[in-house]
Amino acid sequence: MKYIIILTDGMADEPVAELGGLTPLEAAHTPTIDLLCSRGRCGTLSTVPQGYEPGSEVAHLSLLGYDLPTVFEGRGSLEAASMGIGIEPGEVAMRCNIICIENEKIKNHSAGHITDSEARELIAFLNERLADDRVRFFPGVSYRHLLKIRGGDKRVHFTPPHDVPGTPFAEVMPWAECDEAKPTAELICDLIRRSQEILPSHPVNVKRVAEGKDPANSIWPWSAGYKPAMPTLRDTFGIGRGAVISAVDLIRGIGIYAGLEPIMVEGATGLFNTNYAGKAQAAIDALEGDFDFVFLHIEAPDEAGHEGNFGLKKRVIEDIDSKVCKPIMDAVSRMDEPVTIALLPDHPTPCRLRTHSAAPVPFFICRPGETPDAVEHFNERTARDGSLGALSDAGFINLLLRRTL
Numbered sequence: 001m002k003y004i005i006i007l008t009d010g011m012a013d014e015p016v017a018e019l020g021g022l023t024p025l026e027a028a029h030t031p032t033i034d035l036l037c038s039r040g041r042c043g044t045l046s047t048v049p050q051g052y053e054p055g056s057e058v059a060h061l062s063l064l065g066y067d068l069p070t071v072f073e074g075r076g077s078l079e080a081a082s083m084g085i086g087i088e089p090g091e092v093a094m095r096c097n098i099i100c101i102e103n104e105k106i107k108n109h110s111a112g113h114i115t116d117s118e119a120r121e122l123i124a125f126l127n128e129r130l131a132d133d134r135v136r137f138f139p140g141v142s143y144r145h146l147l148k149i150r151g152g153d154k155r156v157h158f159t160p161p162h163d164v165p166g167t168p169f170a171e172v173m174p175w176a177e178c179d180e181a182k183p184t185a186e187l188i189c190d191l192i193r194r195s196q197e198i199l200p201s202h203p204v205n206v207k208r209v210a211e212g213k214d215p216a217n218s219i220w221p222w223s224a225g226y227k228p229a230m231p232t233l234r235d236t237f238g239i240g241r242g243a244v245i246s247a248v249d250l251i252r253g254i255g256i257y258a259g260l261e262p263i264m265v266e267g268a269t270g271l272f273n274t275n276y277a278g279k280a281q282a283a284i285d286a287l288e289g290d291f292d293f294v295f296l297h298i299e300a301p302d303e304a305g306h307e308g309n310f311g312l313k314k315r316v317i318e319d320i321d322s323k324v325c326k327p328i329m330d331a332v333s334r335m336d337e338p339v340t341i342a343l344l345p346d347h348p349t350p351c352r353l354r355t356h357s358a359a360p361v362p363f364f365i366c367r368p369g370e371t372p373d374a375v376e377h378f379n380e381r382t383a384r385d386g387s388l389g390a391l392s393d394a395g396f397i398n399l400l401l402r403r404t405l
Helices: 031-038 056-063 075-082 117-129 179-198 203-210 231-237 249-257 274-290 301-304 310-334 393-405
Strands: 001-010 041-046 091-102 104-108 136-143 144-152 217-225 244-247 293-298 340-343 361-366 389-390
Touching: 001 310, 001 393, 031 310, 031 340, 031 361, 041 056, 041 117, 041 203, 041 393, 056 075, 056 231, 056 249, 075 091, 075 144, 075 217, 075 249, 117 136, 117 179, 117 249, 136 340, 144 179, 179 217, 231 393, 244 249, 244 274, 249 293, 274 310, 293 310, 301 310, 301 389, 340 393, 361 393
Parallel strands: 001 293, 001 340, 041 389, 244 293
Antiparallel strands: 041 361, 091 104, 091 144, 091 217, 136 144, 340 361
């Protein structure tokens, strides 16, 4: 048996009045997802343990079966693995967005989805002006970058910028959770303020403003941690060779620590214009080859939710159905070895909230030879009636993979 998880980031939502009281998933035309659902079994999964914020890093680690108090070290340390950046003892790593601030308020968390090339220029500039023997910036993708501080303390309270659009930035600046972390918090706040002094006049931002685009006029570090120690999925579940396919450094980093091999896809952006067909083909090629487990991550629904754009979210769900699920289903039907297909979001990203919530997410597992339940259309409401019930934390991955032990 081989396995593929299709992770539709942030796809779950709340009813939208403009969609007739339906969620974007309910309103979307998803014949392939519904067909797979009707051939499998459904349930709901709570992916955010008590006491944790509903970030993708928490939800992904949870749904893959990891014990958060044991392994969680923040988002930055996970992204560092994907970027090939080592974390030495005594170093703290954190995600570092470049964001847009307007009238002293956080306008958006992405600087208007700045391009990779523009962002790389700005990160190089920040290293020229702000880096020293303790501080270093590392370029990532679009607005997602990394900051490392030698001798830093992770016990700093951060507010993710995507959680607080429209909020005065001064109200959500980082602060120390203990006296020992005060120097680190003060250093990070100083870096934020200094970035706001130098970034607006950079040629990249002058050009963006002239073109009517949002400038990347501030950094925003968050989710700090040290190097994590995680058992691999092979160690825990006895699976064979595994792959992770994602445009997002965080997800690739989690996959690497989980023992999965990253597969890069040209044109994969993490946005609504991502190369859906290329990601699907990469997953098919892996399953037809010598990979036994594929984790295919698609970020687009989450970004649409953060933008509060329910029409776009409905459209990207339909793209996932036709451009990802359909070719995978068709290819799997022709394979000699049976393949179990599972699909789920990591967390909801309701368009009304424009940020993540901790509500349970729907999932299905379509396992060859297994008797399906009565659910024929996959969405947040119908999944509650599925035969797999209401699971939490490691319940999903245990159910999916324990048969390999």
